[in-house]
């Protein structure tokens with residue numbers, strides 16, 4: 530089921546991150562920008578494997594034994610020739626060049642039959658974030674430049690191989706326990722949400738290409754033994770985190786860039802939109818949102834028996850640009866967002882029904898508010914819990930609609946009709 534979403538013949542855009550680029554570009558929204566030279570150079574195709582191989586296939590993942598008699602450069606060349614078969618196979622599966630390069634670079638990096646000196650320059654490297662989950666830069670094999678970030682599922686917060694013992698727990702698929710400060714998030718579900726964010730927001734909000742990756746990877750950072758891990762892989766976005774930008778740089782950000790993130794976060798319910806999860810690319814003058822493992826929470830799902838709340842975090846609420854009138858392009862995107870079409874894509878990806886209901890509430894709320902003329906700052910405030918921990922107004926209004934309906938709250942059409950009534954009763958008088 531998943532490979533359909535992941536393959537190039539699906540409706541997902543497939544990036545060509547390796548091609549060189551022209552100086553000036555125009556995106557689908559008509560915005561012009563200067564393009565950055567591709568982070569990685571053109572990857573030249575490797576020759577086909579020789580018909581008779583002197584190497585032995587050692588695992589189902591096609592590791593090949595490198596000859597010990599060759600010089601390091603010849604050995605490396607031979608290794609790449611052997612792996613070119615793998616490259617072809619992955620292309621035939623419909624994977625993009627970026628995915629193929631990431632998979633093959635990781636497979637070679639952890640191939641026990643390829644000597645360390647042949648691969649030191651492209652070994653996956655911890656991103657070094659002070660974060661709470663495992664994340665690794667992935668490099669291409671030729672120029673050894675960063676091409677993406679891999680976040681293995683079993684190293685997510687409260688998963689068994691998290692790099693920090695504080696955030697490590699055994700994984701029990703039947704457990705309903707949700708440790709941590711996001712009650713609307715199931716441990717081990719972050720990779721899906723990273724992909725979901727790309728599917729619904731990649732084009733408009735510039736979420737970098739994100740897909741599922743299944744690769745051999747060390748069980749833990751301190752161990753050399755590898756297992757097959759799955760997780761999200763996201764294309765590397767050049768630039769610097771907003772936390773490393775000066776006040777001047779932040780106040781000079783184009784209003785559209787901030788409003789595009791606000792629209793995306795309001796609709797997808799970003800639970801961790803800190804300034805450290807936004808990259809500023811000064812060449813294209815764009816904001817690139819990353820780290821979406823806590824989007825699509827389910828704590829605002831009206832079908833929950835108790836504890837309904839909004840767990841969003843929107844750092845853009847404090848930026849100057851958010852006080853500007855709503856950017857027309859951002860408003861158009863939010864109002865045209867096709868919730869039915871997108872929820873069916875989210876379902877295919879395995880996003881839970883609770884998260885889908887929360888998503889529908891958020892989309893309904895944002896679209897209703899924008900039609901009333903509310904601005905992003907106001908919508909953001911209504912969606913956020915107060916600093917003293919008081920529940921958000923959006924959660925209060927969801928609970929009010931649920932209370933008005935009693936047992937009929939399970940009827941979605943009735944719920945949204947009532948929710949709209951509650952929104953009008955509560956908000957229309959106070960907004961001026």
Ligand SMILES: Nc1ncnc2c1ncn2[C@@H]1O[C@H](COP(=O)(O)OP(=O)(O)OP(=O)(O)O)[C@@H](O)[C@H]1O
Pocket residue numbers: 656658659660661662663664677678737763764765766767770801805806808819820821822
């Ligand atoms: N697509 C990307 N392009 C460039 N750098 C990235 C990308 N994704 C992640 N990074 C880098 O890796 C770091 C960690 O990634 P991310 O924030 O997604 O993980 P995290 O473990 O959830 O971190 P935290 O808990 O600190 O939020 C980021 O701070 C950023 O420096």
Ligand SMILES: [Mg+2]
Pocket residue numbers: 658660805806820
């Ligand atoms: Mg982060």
